[in-house]
Amino acid sequence: MRPPHGPVPLSRRGLLLAGATAGTALALPTTTARAAGRPRHPFGRYGSPAARLTPKTLYVHPGGAGDFTTVQAAVDAATGTGRTLVVAPGTYRETVSVDADRTDMTWLGASGDPRDTVIVYDNAAGTPKPGGGTLGTSGSATTTLRPDGFTARGITFANDWLRTDLPGTGGTQAVALKVQGDRSAFTHCRFLGHQDTLYADTLSLGTFARQYFAHCYVEGDVDVVFGRATAVFAHCHFRTLVRPDLTGAPYGFVFAPSTAGANPRGYLVTGSRVSSEAPDGFYKLARPWVPSSDPTARPMLTVRETHLGAGIDAVAPYTDMSSGHPWQEQRFAEYRNTGPGAVITVPENRPQLGRAEAASHTPKAHLGDWRPR
Secondary structure: OOOOOOOOOHHHHHHHHHHHHHHHHHOOHHHHHHHHHHOOOOOOOEEEOEEOOOOOOEEEEEEOOEEEEHHHHHHHHHOOOOOOEEEEOOOEOOOOOEEOOOOOEEEOOOOOOOOOOEEEEEOHHHHHHHOOOOOOOHOOOOOOOOOOOEEEEEOEEOOOOHHHHHHOOOOOOOOOEEEOOOOEEEOOOEEEOOOOEEEEEEOOOOOOEEEHHHHHHHHHHOOOEEOOEEEEEEEEEEEOOOOOOOOOOOOOOEEEEOOOOOOOEEEEOOOOEEEEEEOOOOOOEEEOOOOOOOOOOOOOOEEEOOEEEOOOOOOOOOOOOOOOOOOHHHHHEOOOOOHHHHHOHHHHHOOOHHHHHOOOHHHHHHHHHHHHO
């Protein structure tokens, strides 16, 4: 266990600049194994501008070997539906925004290893806008995805803004990815940030968007995953960070759902794990977010068959975000979790599902008639 004021690990910015050597810090395959299997062609098995995977495929390469050198330029050109972007290895320092009319779009990291293809920027909620005011939480997002039917594989979405960039600011939210569309799927992707890393949300209060994250890696400190989507996280790794700006617990919260009261399905975490760089017990598993835009929200989170590391406060894993909306009145539940952070010492602080109840808290129940590809 690292003491609260011990050596500080590389920041998200440091990890990105460190390149492939950062893999061991993220519990990913070794650099040697990765390099040995990397295809020489910048687009791997996905063709090239001279031999397209499909007529609707576009290629992005930072050095000019593709159709475009930036992801946003490719998105702007990918009009219509069912378009595919193959993104070559590289660090794409840009913000990317995808309109809702680009339905059924697919992004493929060309190497298959998310460490190779990184989309990153460093805006925060408190970052000033050119015309006055600040960006706000949604405006801080490195990548914003609005279309239904979006799919991504083998890509890192990151926000490497640091609290030291704007000392004293209250706008420390810095979103790596905001996704709002229904039938949005992410496989073998990474989401790196500090506060508000992954915004799993919907386009409107009355829209129930289903989202699926499989074999993904997510890290941050405050409200690492938040929003009102119906989101399934299967076989994912959530990692919480040290907070050199704080002297005591809690450092932050892994989940902050804001599920609409009318939505019977919120966040489901299954077969996953939560680890931490922080001292034992310095993180809460979740807190409910009832935003001012939806005071009738009833946040929902089910964590089942997941390993909770020692970083989670096992005695009191949940806490309130605001006094008017206590966590006990929300829809938080657990089922057959393991690890030191899952030990039940105060039963009233750890609502558990029974076997019959657990049968309705599954990926199939959450996703309905949609089967992610």
